[in-house]
Amino acid sequence: TGLATAAPEGSARPGGVAILDLGSVEQAAPAASFDDKRVLVMRDGDRWKAVVGIPLDTEPGSLTVSVGGDKVTVPIIEHAYAEQRLTVKNQSHVTPDQAQLDRIGSERKIIDAALNNFRQVPVETISLAAPVDGPRGSSFGKRRFFNDQPRAPHKGMDIAAAEGVPITAPLEGIVTATGDYFFNGNTVIIDHGQGYVTMYCHLSEIAVEKDQQVTAGEAIGAVGATGRVTGPHLHFGTYLNGTAVDPAILLEQ
Numbered sequence: 001t002g003l004a005t006a007a008p009e010g011s012a013r014p015g016g017v018a019i020l021d022l023g024s025v026e027q028a029a030p031a032a033s034f035d036d037k038r039v040l041v042m043r044d045g046d047r048w049k050a051v052v053g054i055p056l057d058t059e060p061g062s063l064t065v066s067v068g069g070d071k072v073t074v075p076i077i078e079h080a081y082a083e084q085r086l087t088v089k090n091q092s093h094v095t096p097d098q099a100q101l102d103r104i105g106s107e108r109k110i111i112d113a114a115l116n117n118f119r120q121v122p123v124e125t126i127s128l129a130a131p132v133d134g135p136r137g138s139s140f141g142k143r144r145f146f147n148d149q150p151r152a153p154h155k156g157m158d159i160a161a162a163e164g165v166p167i168t169a170p171l172e173g174i175v176t177a178t179g180d181y182f183f184n185g186n187t188v189i190i191d192h193g194q195g196y197v198t199m200y201c202h203l204s205e206i207a208v209e210k211d212q213q214v215t216a217g218e219a220i221g222a223v224g225a226t227g228r229v230t231g232p233h234l235h236f237g238t239y240l241n242g243t244a245v246d247p248a249i250l251l252e253q
């Protein structure tokens, strides 16, 4: 099946994905949770597997996942993320004023709700088709400085593409949020089930609406340069159990 290739050996690192074997599908699927958040459980051949998103700030060593009533320890591999220094022209994207901070706060609630949504439906694959063709950046997890100011680490993959190039859904799902957000610009968030969520930022235009069902390959918008950017590209985010994980692990090669 696609699970082994979608989350290869060595993916259990901060910002990565851990796969846990939960037993035979002859038993009912056990519920799994991590950090009080439900975890995706899917069928992989004749086994149930948990697909756990590992937070970027996890210390190497291990983390504990609850499976049914049991605690399961998952080893976490060390991974050092580099720094990234960026220059943005609009200084208010680095040091927002109070009105902008208020706007950012209310947008954060909408975005967090969409990223943490858990919809109990079967998930058949976690493997994602490319949402846009183009060179894939490797800056996921890098600690960022905007105009020399330290900011949150980069929680997605930047795919280089020209303004206006169509973006397509990499897997079926339901659109849970769209909007023009301060940092992310025009944004679409898609829920693929059981906390598996993808996010598309800096779009020039949005082609879908909230609550719309999308199929794999359907157009959801176009590449742009809205929000806090240095130029046109797609910021592509992938989330499991509310935590950002490296899209490179989940994207088909």
Ligand code: ZN
Pocket (backbone or CB within 6 Å): 154, 156, 157, 158, 234, 235, 236
């Ligand atoms: Zn980005």
